[in-house]
Amino acid sequence: MSELSEIDAFEIQLSEVDYIADRSLASSLLLMKKLERPLLLEGEAGVGKTEISRALSNVFDCPLIRLQCYEGLDVNTTVYEWNYQHQLLAIKLMEQGDFNLEIADKQIFSEKYLLRRPLLQAISQAKAPVLLIDEIDRADEEFEAYLLEILSDFQVSIPELGTLKAVSKPYVILTSNGTRELSDALRRRCLYHYVDYPSFDRELRIVNTRLPNIGQQLSRQIVAFVESLRRIDLRKNPGVAETLDWAAALMCLDINSLDDNLDAIRDSLMCLLKTQEDREALDDVTIERMVGKAI
Amino acid sequence: MSINTLNESNNSSIVDILQERMVEFVQLARNNGFQAGISEAINAQLIAYTFNITDLKHLRWGLRSLLCSNQNDWNRFETLFNTYWFPVTKQLTRSESVASAPVGERKLISSGMNIAKGVASDVDQNVQGDGEDAGNGGVREGASCHENLTRSDFQFISDTDQMHQMDNLIDDLAKKMRRRMIRRQKIKLKGRNIDLRRTLRNSLRYGGIPLKLKYKQKRKNQPRLLILIDVSRSMSLYSYVFLRFAHGIVNTFRDTDAFAFHTRMVHISNALQQPNLTKVKKKLSLISSGWSGGTRIGKCFESFLNNYNHRLNSNTVVIIISDGLDTGEPQLLGRQLEIIKNRCRKLIWLNPLLGRPDYKVKTNSMLAALPYIDLFASAHNLESLCNLETEFIRV
Numbered sequence: 001m002s003e004l005s006e007i008d009a010f011e012i013q014l015s016e017v018d019y020i021a022d023r024s025l026a027s028s029l030l031l032m033k034k035l036e037r038p039l040l041l042e043g044e045a046g047v048g049k050t051e052i053s054r055a056l057s058n059v060f061d062c063p064l065i066r067l068q069c070y071e072g073l074d075v076n077t078t079v080y081e082w083n084y085q086h087q088l089l090a091i092k093l094m095e096q097g098d099f100n101l102e103i104a105d106k107q108i109f110s111e112k113y114l115l116r117r118p119l120l121q122a123i124s125q126a127k128a129p130v131l132l133i134d135e136i137d138r139a140d141e142e143f144e145a146y147l148l149e150i151l152s153d154f155q156v157s158i159p160e161l162g163t164l165k166a167v168s169k170p171y172v173i174l175t176s177n178g179t180r181e182l183s184d185a186l187r188r189r190c191l192y193h194y195v196d197y198p199s200f201d202r203e204l205r206i207v208n209t210r211l212p213n214i215g216q217q218l219s220r221q222i223v224a225f226v227e228s229l230r231r232i233d234l235r236k237n238p239g240v241a242e243t244l245d246w247a248a249a250l251m252c253l254d255i256n257s258l259d260d261n262l263d264a265i266r267d268s269l270m271c272l273l274k275t276q277e278d279r280e281a282l283d284d285v286t287i288e289r290m291v292g293k294a295i
Numbered sequence: 296m297s298i299n300t301l302n303e304s305n306n307s308s309i310v311d312i313l314q315e316r317m318v319e320f321v322q323l324a325r326n327n328g329f330q331a332g333i334s335e336a337i338n339a340q341l342i343a344y345t346f347n348i349t350d351l352k353h354l355r356w357g358l359r360s361l362l363c364s365n366q367n368d369w370n371r372f373e374t375l376f377n378t379y380w381f382p383v384t385k386q387l388t389r390s391e392s393v394a395s396a397p398v399g400e401r402k403l404i405s406s407g408m409n410i411a412k413g414v415a416s417d418v419d420q421n422v423q424g425d426g427e428d429a430g431n432g433g434v435r436e437g438a439s440c441h442e443n444l445t446r447s448d449f450q451f452i453s454d455t456d457q458m459h460q461m462d463n464l465i466d467d468l469a470k471k472m473r474r475r476m477i478r479r480q481k482i483k484l485k486g487r488n489i490d491l492r493r494t495l496r497n498s499l500r501y502g503g504i505p506l507k508l509k510y511k512q513k514r515k516n517q518p519r520l521l522i523l524i525d526v527s528r529s530m531s532l533y534s535y536v537f538l539r540f541a542h543g544i545v546n547t548f549r550d551t552d553a554f555a556f557h558t559r560m561v562h563i564s565n566a567l568q569q570p571n572l573t574k575v576k577k578k579l580s581l582i583s584s585g586w587s588g589g590t591r592i593g594k595c596f597e598s599f600l601n602n603y604n605h606r607l608n609s610n611t612v613v614i615i616i617s618d619g620l621d622t623g624e625p626q627l628l629g630r631q632l633e634i635i636k637n638r639c640r641k642l643i644w645l646n647p648l649l650g651r652p653d654y655k656v657k658t659n660s661m662l663a664a665l666p667y668i669d670l671f672a673s674a675h676n677l678e679s680l681c682n683l684e685t686e687f688i689r690v
Contacts, residue, residue: 180549
């Protein structure tokens with residue numbers, strides 16, 4: 001049963017670097033490694049999509065290269081750019097001495113003057129890095145299309161230099177929040193995993209792992225409270241990151257149990273509720289009732 | 296690693312059968328709208344090989360990661376997997392799950408099952424299909440079905456199957472619109488041009504060497520779209536489709552807002568703003584109390600102007616979808632429309648009744664509104680919605 005333990009072993013490896021993964025997620029990650037295909041992660045904000053790549057880079061002991069996407073992102077900022085200033089200076093210097101057009105041309109467009117941006121960096125490392133392409137849905141369609149070439153062939157073509165092939169294939173993780181529908185072509189090239197909010201037990205383990213000094217009682221109450229919060233229809237549901245923030249905040253306030261100090265809890269709820277609407281939706285009575293349930 | 300090595304490593308016939316079954320499963324997935332090509336079929340074999348195939352959980356997870364490409368796929372994968380791998384033992388649950396699958400897939404799942412058993416011939420299936428088609432009015436299969444649906448009046452689309460197809464068509468429409476708009480704008484800004492003037496000015500600092508280049512680029516100018524949908528009773532046959540249309544628009548374009556009105560104006564962008572359709576429906580049903588009642592268009596627009604005035608600017612296209620059957624004062628409506636018209640770039644009024652051959656503008660409200668409308672168009676079928684795209688671009 002060596003294959004079975006492979007997933008288990010991987011899950012343990014992940015938990016050693018403080019990432020408590022669900023087993024199906026561990027299997028998806030393992031698959032990504034085996035099939036050498038990018039993995040597209042979707043899910044609500046704050047369920048730990050970005051965090052996964054950090055954990056992976058720790059497990060594989062390799063660098064993490066992160067590309068944060070935004071509207072208007074283009075090839076020059078993500079793949080490569082010629083170092084114009086450097087090139088111009090070189091030309092000026094060459095003009096002083098012997099000037100041979102052919103040699104100069106070769107020199108000016110050599111790798112020396114190439115600025116490597118994240119994507120090119122990721123495929124030119126001796127040891128395969130983890131490449132995180134965060135919030136791909138924020139980037140434009142044209143960038144998405146460009147990404148297809150890199151993700152399927154792992155090569156970059158630069159007109160002046162030719163095609164640069166990947167030295168090693170990076171582990172690619174893409175995350176998306178669904179602000180825009182991604183193209184089918186991109187989806188096809190990726191494995192897919194939908195990351196859901198963690199179960200009670202898993203979230204409890206996450207809180208206890210990240211904040212070892214927290215008492216068992218408090219951590220249980222916190223997780224139960226957040227879970228019930230997710231069940232009411234909020235504008236923005238609190239994610240795991242918010243749970244951790246809140247737990248840390250409560251620890252700072254020296255609270256040992258949620259019913260200790262309701263005022264303090266109400267004030268610290270800003271860690272969980274990030275919009276005015278949601279804060280108003282939760283009046284004192286509701287909070288009290290939910291605290292009562294969580295204990 | 297290829298399939299050949301799989302064969303060599305384990306020669307038993309069970310492996311062959313499993314391989315076949317796996318290929319069939321990938322085909323079934325493809326028939327059910329999953330994005331599963333040949334490379335997926337090969338990778339599925341690899342998954343079966345790498346993971347312990349006897350442990351179903353692992354196979355399930357592995358195939359799920361491989362074959363799914365969005366949340367919708369993710370949610371219905373379970374059904375598909377169970378239908379294929381447990382056809383006999385879970386007979387009961389299977390028939391249930393097939394029944395609860397979205398209608399468009401129902402036949403596909405069952406036809407997939409036929410392939411798996413290797414009994415029903417193509418002819419049989421066709422006969423079955425025809426029988427069903429005849430049962431519910433005709434349009435389902437063949438190349439012409441989209442054509443038919445795009446032209447059929449929304450009010451006649453009643454059965455869930457057509458509704459499902461309509462959903463897909465509307466989604467595609469919104470995506471196509473945005474893609475084209477971006478493309479057209481891109482031709483304008485093709486070639487990030489170097490701004491010579493600024494570059495030369497800057498180069499003075501470095502003794503005439505243009506060390507810092509300056510570029511000029513046209514700003515992307517997408518219009519802001521505001522959609523106001525009439526959800527009164529007279530529109531009830533159409534409002535679902537338009538809400539669906541608004542959902543597509545809100546989720547594809549960046550700067551949009553959607554409102555529903557009857558006797559009040561309700562902001563529904565938040566409810567629409569998520570890809571998951573069932574969630575959207577749930578949220579809409581919460582705020583839809585009082586819908587399908589009377590209409591007071593003028594009053595609604597007044598409150599719209601009071602609350603959302605700031606959303607109107609010279610780059611805004613306002614789309615009103617209403618049949619213009621109004622119980623409020625026509626003068627009020629005219630006044631409000633005049634204000635809106637002055638503050639936005641374009642005012643489009645879509646009237647589903649306009650598609651009817653014998654329709655003439657007779658109601659006072661519609662007559663009062665007409666002078667302020669830039670484009671008065673029909674919106675009774677998908678084709679008329681498609682034609683709108685050019686209007687958006689010409690903003």
